[in-house]
Amino acid sequence: MSLRAAAARPRVLLTVLPGGTAARLAAERQLRLRDWPLAASPAQADLLLVAGPDCPGLRAPLERLWQDLPTPAARVSAPGADAVQAALDSGRAQLGSREGQLDRIRASAGAHRHGGRPAKGEEGPGGVHDGHGPHGHGGMEMPGGLSMAGVGEDRDGLTLDQLHLPLGPFLADWPSGLTVHLVLQGDVIQQANLADPIAPGGEGAAPFWAQPWIQADAGEPVTAGEAARRRSAAHLDSLSRLLSVAGWPAQTVVARRLRDDLLAGAPGPAMAPRLERFTRRVGRSRTLAWATRGIGELSTQGGKQAGVSGPAARAGGDVTDRYRQWLADIRRDLGRLDQPARLQAAEAEESPRGRWRAQHPPSAALVTVLPALLTGAELAAARLIVASLDPDMDELLPTRREVRAPHD
Amino acid sequence: MTESGAWWTLLAAPAMLFCLAALAVAANSVLDARDAGRSAGPAAAMRPFLALPRALLTQPRRLPAPDVLLWRAGIAIVPVAAVLSTLVIPFGNVAVADLSVGVLWFNAMEVLTWAGLWLAGWGPNAAFSLVGGYRFLALGLAYELPLMFALISAATGAQSLRVGDIAAAQQGLWYAVWMPVAFVVYLAGVLAFGFLGPFAYPTGRDLAGGVLSDASGVEWLLLQAGRWLWLAAGAAMAVPLFLGGGAGPLLPAWAWSLIKTLAVLAVLVVAVRRLPLVRADRYVELAWVVLIPLTIAQTLVPALVDLAR
Numbered sequence: 001m002s003l004r005a006a007a008a009r010p011r012v013l014l015t016v017l018p019g020g021t022a023a024r025l026a027a028e029r030q031l032r033l034r035d036w037p038l039a040a041s042p043a044q045a046d047l048l049l050v051a052g053p054d055c056p057g058l059r060a061p062l063e064r065l066w067q068d069l070p071t072p073a074a075r076v077s078a079p080g081a082d083a084v085q086a087a088l089d090s091g092r093a094q095l096g097s098r099e100g101q102l103d104r105i106r107a108s109a110g111a112h113r114h115g116g117r118p119a120k121g122e123e124g125p126g127g128v129h130d131g132h133g134p135h136g137h138g139g140m141e142m143p144g145g146l147s148m149a150g151v152g153e154d155r156d157g158l159t160l161d162q163l164h165l166p167l168g169p170f171l172a173d174w175p176s177g178l179t180v181h182l183v184l185q186g187d188v189i190q191q192a193n194l195a196d197p198i199a200p201g202g203e204g205a206a207p208f209w210a211q212p213w214i215q216a217d218a219g220e221p222v223t224a225g226e227a228a229r230r231r232s233a234a235h236l237d238s239l240s241r242l243l244s245v246a247g248w249p250a251q252t253v254v255a256r257r258l259r260d261d262l263l264a265g266a267p268g269p270a271m272a273p274r275l276e277r278f279t280r281r282v283g284r285s286r287t288l289a290w291a292t293r294g295i296g297e298l299s300t301q302g303g304k305q306a307g308v309s310g311p312a313a314r315a316g317g318d319v320t321d322r323y324r325q326w327l328a329d330i331r332r333d334l335g336r337l338d339q340p341a342r343l344q345a346a347e348a349e350e351s352p353r354g355r356w357r358a359q360h361p362p363s364a365a366l367v368t369v370l371p372a373l374l375t376g377a378e379l380a381a382a383r384l385i386v387a388s389l390d391p392d393m394d395e396l397l398p399t400r401r402e403v404r405a406p407h408d
Numbered sequence: 409m410t411e412s413g414a415w416w417t418l419l420a421a422p423a424m425l426f427c428l429a430a431l432a433v434a435a436n437s438v439l440d441a442r443d444a445g446r447s448a449g450p451a452a453a454m455r456p457f458l459a460l461p462r463a464l465l466t467q468p469r470r471l472p473a474p475d476v477l478l479w480r481a482g483i484a485i486v487p488v489a490a491v492l493s494t495l496v497i498p499f500g501n502v503a504v505a506d507l508s509v510g511v512l513w514f515n516a517m518e519v520l521t522w523a524g525l526w527l528a529g530w531g532p533n534a535a536f537s538l539v540g541g542y543r544f545l546a547l548g549l550a551y552e553l554p555l556m557f558a559l560i561s562a563a564t565g566a567q568s569l570r571v572g573d574i575a576a577a578q579q580g581l582w583y584a585v586w587m588p589v590a591f592v593v594y595l596a597g598v599l600a601f602g603f604l605g606p607f608a609y610p611t612g613r614d615l616a617g618g619v620l621s622d623a624s625g626v627e628w629l630l631l632q633a634g635r636w637l638w639l640a641a642g643a644a645m646a647v648p649l650f651l652g653g654g655a656g657p658l659l660p661a662w663a664w665s666l667i668k669t670l671a672v673l674a675v676l677v678v679a680v681r682r683l684p685l686v687r688a689d690r691y692v693e694l695a696w697v698v699l700i701p702l703t704i705a706q707t708l709v710p711a712l713v714d715l716a717r
Contacts, residue, residue, distance in 0.1 A: 006462040009455060032444050035455055040617035041536075043469060043624040046462065070624040071467040105467075165535055172616060187539065245614045247606075247685025253443045287606065288684040379539065380687055383614035 003072060006046075007095035010074075011037045012088075013045035015065065016176035019200045019394055020052020021208035024176070025237075026081035027051050029260045030088060032253065040172045042068035047091045050077035051084070052176070057198040058169065065170055072101045152185070160185040167382065169198065173241040175386065177393030178367070180374065182382070189382060192374035194367065197396050207394035209234040213356035216343045225268075225339035227349055232275070232333045233262040234352030235311070235326040238390040239282070242323055245387045246291060254278055268337035275334060279327040292319040296373045296385035307365035310354030312389055319388040353392055361395035410572025410653075413502040421494045421504045428640035428673060429633070430457070435677050459629065466625030471532055479531020483627050485524030486634030493517035493641045496571050500654040500662030503572060510571035511563050514645055515556065518601045521638065522548050525603070525610060525619055528631060532622035540618025544610040546688035547600060550695040551607070555597030557703035561590035562649045565710035571645075575653025584650040589706040591650045593699060598642030598676060602635045605680030609688050639680075643673040 012031055016024045027049055031038060039045035048066055054077075066075050074094035076087040094100045152162045168179035179195035206214045212227040240255035258278055262271060282288065298308070300316030315325035343349060354362025366389045373385050413420075434453035441452035496503055496510035507513055522545065529541015563569050565587065566577035574583075584591040600607040603619075611618045623631055647653060647668040654661030 002461060002465060005458075006465045009458040009462070011462075033446060035441065035444070035446055035452070040613050041621040043622045044617060044620065044628055046466075068469070070469045072465060163535060172613060243684070245612075247608055247612055247614075249613075250440075250443055250681040251684070253440070257443070257445050285684055287686060291685065291687050291690055378689075380543075380612075380614065380689075 003098060003101065004096040006072065007092050009036060010046040010092060010095055011039040011044055012047045012049050012091075013039045013042055013065070013069070014172070015048060015050050015062065015170045017050060017052030017055045017058060017200060018177040018198060018397060019055075019207075020176060021392075021394055022081040023051035023078050023084060025208075025260070025263065026084040027078060027088075028256055030084055032256060032260075034088070036088070038172065043070065045069055046073055046095055047088075048073065048075040049084075049087060049091065050075070053079045053200045055198060055200045061170065071104050073104060074100065152183075152190070162190070165379075166195075167386075168195075173244045173387065174383075175391055175393050177397075178386070178391065180370070180382075180386070182374070182379075184379060187379040189374050189377050189379065192371045192382075194371060197393050199397055207361075207392055207397070209237075209353070209392055210351045210356055210361070210395055212343060213349075213351040214358070217356070217358065222343040223339060224341045224343050224349065225337055227343045228333040228336040228339065229262050229265075231350070231352045232330045232337070233259045234392075235330050236262065238352075238387070239323060239326055241390060242319075242384070242387040243282070245383045246288060248282075248285075248288065251278070251282055255282075262337070268335075271337060272334045275330055279331050283324055283327045289320045289324075292323070292384055292388075295319045295381045296322075296377065296388060298322075298369060298373060298389075303365075303369065306369045307360065308354060308362070308369060309365070310350060310352070310362050312366060313354070319384050322388040353390075353395070363391040363393065363395040366391035367393075367396070410498045410501050410503055410506050410570075410575065412506045413504050417502060417504045418495075421497075421499070422491045424499065425491060425494050425637060425640050425644070428644065428669065429636040431670075432639055432673050432677050433457075433636050435674070436680065439677070439681060459632075463625050463629035469622075469624055471534070471622065474533050475531045478527045480627075482524045482527025482529075482531060483623065483630050486521050486528070487630050487637050489517045489520040489524065490634055490637035490641050493638075494644065497641070497644045498572050498575060498648050498653060498665070499644075500660065500665050501572075502662075506570060506572045509569045511559050511569045511574070511649075514571075515559060518555075518638075519552070521601055521634070524634075528623070528627075529610070529619045534622050536615045536618060536621045540610045540612070540615050540621065543612070543615075543618060543688055544603065546692065547603070547607060547609055550688060550692040551597050551600035554593045554695055554699040554703045555600070557700065557707050558590040558594040558597065559649070561587050561703065561707045561710055564707055564714065567714060571648050572653075575648035575655070578652040579655065582650060582652045587650070587706055587709065589702050591646075593703055593706075594646060594650065595642075595672075595676065595679070598639060598646070599679060602638040602642065604635050604639060606683040606686045607691075608685055612685065639676055640673060643676055644669045646672045 014024065014027055014031070042065055046069070048069055050062065072095055074091045076091040076094070078084040078087040150162050151159050153159055163184040165182045165184055166179060167182060168174055169177055177197050181193045181195060182189050183191035209230065212222045212230050216222045236255045236259035240252050240259065243252040243255060255278065258271070258275060295318050297318050298312060298316070300313055303313035303316065311325040311329055312322055315321040351362060353366060356362065370386065370389065370391070374382050377385060433456050437456045438448045438452050442448040446452060493514050495505050496507050496513045498506065503510075525544040526541045529537050529539070529544070531537075562574050562583050565583055566574040568574060568577070599605050603610050611620045615621060620628060620631055647665055651668045651672070654665045656664035
């Protein structure tokens with residue numbers, strides 16, 4: 001009885017695997033309608049929802065994440081968008097069932113006997129406990145078995161502790177599949193190294209946000225309205241993450257709702273005034289602009305040299321300029337949401353993150369400029385920088401080429 | 409005139425504070441439901457309270473080398489300080505304890521949250537949590553001095569640190585009217601010591617929840633309760649400080665206190681939702697360059713008026 005009461009409104013840790021964009025969107029929509037809050041860390045969550053196709057390379061970090069959830073907890077996975085409803089229902093049932101929870105307690109007690117809790121590793125939002133570097137202090141006993149931080153020179157020539165902190169692959173409001181290893185001194189990032197993207201195990205689908213362009217490339221009929229819709233929805237998705245990271249939860253929800261309605265095919269004339277109201281409110285917020293000014297400067301010139309072609313290159317500036325560019329692009333597309341004309345060659349119209357070229361997807365360029373932008377920034381700015389570029393790691397997956405193959 | 413209440417007010421004041429905080433949470437939840445496209449009825453208002461059984465049932469987690477004592481102490485301090493702050497706030501004409509240094513008491517309790525949140529961030533021995541705790545210190549550095557000058561403005565106007573005296577001194581003209589800067593800075597301070605809305609920096613989602621990132625179950629519940637209790641306490645304190653306390657036509661004093669408190673609380677909840685987060689490094693700049701000089705100038709106004717009397 002009490003277990004069931006506690007399971008009435010589970011907090012969900014939504015973990016997105018590479019290629020899981022469609023499942024994530026379905027999950028976010030469902031959670032919004034059911035009013036199940038999104039947890040920001042495993043400690044706050046009851047339900048671990050894994051969205052996306054199984055990925056052998058990420059099984060171990062997922063397991064650690066799962067160990068980090070406090071009991072009672074349940075874990076469900078939704079490989080695709082249509083599995084989300086059932087997964088959520090089964091998750092709630094597991095949370096409310098006495099047997100399921102006893103099993104978990106027994107399992108964790110067993111794991112504890114056999115050499116303690118699994119070593120917490122590099123990845124995961126909870127995996128911040130041993131962010132200290134691999135600098136052994138041979139033989140000395142350290143509190144909790146953790147090693148002390150190593151030291152190194154900082155930008156001012158002072159010798160400071162170095163903290164090795166990985167961001168990703170499972171962070172809330174973070175591009176799925178992206179992992180950045182940071183070396184921090186104080187809260188300043190001294191070094192940022194990208195980890196190789198991890199490919200999903202099985203056959204992946206085409207990257208969700210670039211789908212219309214891939215289809216047009218393959219000669220399938222795609223309307224311009226469809227492309228404009230997908231592009232606006234992608235920008236709203238990016239904006240929702242940026243707003244969440246920047247700390248404006250009310251507008252985050254508005255952005256997600258608009259995105260979901262666009263993807264569900266709500267008629268353009270009904271969407272236009274709502275989109276206009278949203279872009280006006282966010283675009284005119286001086287506080288938001290003030291909080292994001294001067295962070296992550298990427299000039300048009302520098303962007304183009306790195307191969308960036310989308311809104312990020314056109315904006316040519318800091319985080320503020322980039323989100324305002326998204327808003328401007330959404331406004332520009334307002335009248336085209338229902339255009340029946342066929343999408344001309346994919347070259348003519350930009351995909352959400354830049355000109356679509358199968359061999360050089362626009363997100364690849366966004367990822368290459370990341371380390372340089374992150375180095376020297378403060379930790380608080382790092383998330384804003386990543387969110388303002390919002391690379392879609394699915395575009396970098398090899399599965400995309402298989403989609404292209406017959407046409408080449 | 410404000411008088412100290414009977415023994416039972418010691419129980420009634422915290423109970424009322426809890427009701428006000430719950431009301432704010434419910435209102436926020438209804439607005440959430442409206443934004444998210446769910447039905448915004450009474451059911452939506454009750455949804456957040458489903459977190460109660462859940463929090464009580466959640467088992468403690470095992471963390472590598474946490475500082476359990478300081479962690480728990482820190483977490484408990486936040487809601488406890490909020491409740492203690494209400495002892496000096498008059499409701500109508502009755503306060504639990506109408507101390508001669510009531511304003512100082514309120515300020516001292518609010519500063520206790522500094523220690524509380526910092527320890528709550530320190531305890532779990534985790535990077536995001538620690539950064540979250542330090543963020544509150546940075547935020548404190550920015551909001552505290554302007555807030556203190558705002559409190560001093562009201563105290564100077566009444567030439568007393570007794571909250572009841574301050575309310576009584578506003579016969580005719582509310583301090584909110586002729587000390588608008590102090591009033592606005594005070595309201596911003598309330599959001600800041602409640603670490604909500606534009607000042608939710610210590611619990612930022614960019615830090616996976618910051619101070620809250622390793623808090624589960626009861627720990628999480630106490631910190632969340634603490635922030636809404638502080639919001640309610642701050643709203644209640646605004647009434648005697650700036651809005652003339654229980655004074656008003658026709659209705660009894662307690663009714664006016666209640667109406668004014670609810671109005672301030674509504675304004676605060678709307679502000680929490682309408683304003684995006686302000687990062688502490690940016691706010692420090694504004695606070696020290698603009699707000700501190702402004703609030704000092706504001707304090708001068710009642711001081712000069714008092715001298716001229």
